[in-house]
Amino acid sequence: MFSSAQETKVSEDPTATFTGWAAVPNGNGILQKWSYHPRPLFEDEVEIEISHCGICGSDIHFTSEGWGPITRPAIPGHEIVGHVVARGEKAIHQIGDRVGVGCIVAACRDKLCDQCEKGEDQFCDQKSITFNAPYKDGRGGISEGGFADRIRVYSDYAFKIPKEILSAEAASFFCAGITTYTPLKRYKAGPNSRVGVIGIGGLGHLALQWARAMGCKEVVAISGRDNKKEEAFKLGATKFINTSDRQQLTDAAKSLDLCLCTNASKNNNWEDYLSLMGPLSHLVLLALPEEPITFKGTPMVAQDIAIVGSHLGNKADTVEMLEFAAKHNIRPWVEKRPFEDCNEACKDVHAGKPRYRIVLEMDAAQKNPHA
Ligand SMILES: [Zn+2]
Ligand SMILES: [Zn+2]
Structure with missing residues (x-):
């Protein structure tokens, strides 16, 4: 070459x-x-x-x-x-x-x-x-x-x-920035989408900000604990789901069009996450768990849920992301x-x-x- x-x-x-x-x-x-x-x-x-x-x-x-x-x-x-x-x-x-x-x-x-x-x-x-x-x-x-x-x-x-x-x-x-920006762009996060973000950490706190700035109809922070709830709202969330509360999961069933999972924990309950996904939605895995992922496929088939991965982003999107961050005052x-x-x-x-x-x-x- x-x-x-x-x-x-x-x-x-x-x-x-x-x-x-x-x-x-x-x-x-x-x-x-x-x-x-x-x-x-x-x-x-x-x-x-x-x-x-x-x-x-x-x-x-x-x-x-x-x-x-x-x-x-x-x-x-x-x-x-x-x-x-x-x-x-x-x-x-x-x-x-x-x-x-x-x-x-x-x-x-x-x-x-x-x-x-x-x-x-x-x-x-x-x-x-x-x-x-x-x-x-x-x-x-x-x-x-x-x-x-x-x-x-x-x-x-x-x-x-x-x-x-x-x-x-x-x-x-x-x-963290490009990893979260790319799937939101690829799966057309915008005024018609209800976007969830699982895990409010290094990736998740940027994903909430991007989704808000993209004008998403709902931006849902999803976590197993309430300790970041207040900050999640400051970062752009319009709603918070604590996955350790069964009632909150039930109330939010099938409510998301797109959801980014930024959490690599082995405690992830994939069936709970799938229960939140609406018809024709995308659940995007961003973090790489060290253990295999297992779940029953029923909701995936019943709702046409696509489970996809997303790896980094390309050069053009990196340039675009930096401009978007500057314009919308998004900062880690x-x-x-x-x-x-x-x-x-x-x-x-x-x-x-x-x-x-x-x-x-x-x-x-x-x-x-x-x-
Ligand atoms: Zn990294
Ligand atoms: Zn090449």
Whole structure:
């Protein structure tokens, strides 16, 4: 696919060293400081000095090896914000641009696959996710994530951040934001839809805001507890269902046209959720449970309910989402922590404590000016 990796290489400094906090094999999810030499910066890539990185549930599944064993030190983090500090000559950004990076750092280039051709690059077989993925582009190397001082990515996977959005707030858009924005758009959330959001956390608190701003007829926050009820209304909910109350479930039977499940808990009761879905509705799974999902199929057949998954979003939707957030004043509610406290912060994410997203913030003094 590439004429010659050598020809596209623009900057090879074998002493370049990026430092981050890495998961190690059998490390019980405790991140350790680790340095690595990045692959060369290619002509269509940018190097970003990272100022912020959000912590996503996926980082916890990954570092705790819930999704399988880790074979090497691997830096998590895929809600990355920073400034461009180096660029290849064909990169679309300039030095100093403030950009964000999500779950994908590369996809096919010169010859587009069917999915990239359609603009659904999140399904590209040639893509590389942001952390611990061998690149498939013939240029070598393995990606490392954003719990680090720097990262190099294809410049079209770095998205310019609208000036209205602060860097700490921007980070969460690149996974939690696009993951919730895309299915609402795909399944046409709008004035005619009654939209439910299961789980009021990092993803759910953004989903409520999007749905409200899209003018949905009803925005229903769904949780097993009442402790976030008041905040759910502030985030845009017009109604709240506590799933531990059978009566509330019964009263809300078949009341949703679209519902996003952001909760990966093994305590999810899928039959309860299905009971809330109306005819021809979509129940969209966003979080990835570590256990198999089981349920009786009767309501699914009786009501023509589609149970679908949704994975991230494409590049065009990422740009659109950032503009939509700026225009409608949608912001994640974030708690900032220093990068050094990433282990404590990950524990808090695992325990479901954040209201609603933790974003690691780089202290200027911690940055490595020589990287
Ligand atoms: Zn994520
Ligand atoms: Zn592709």
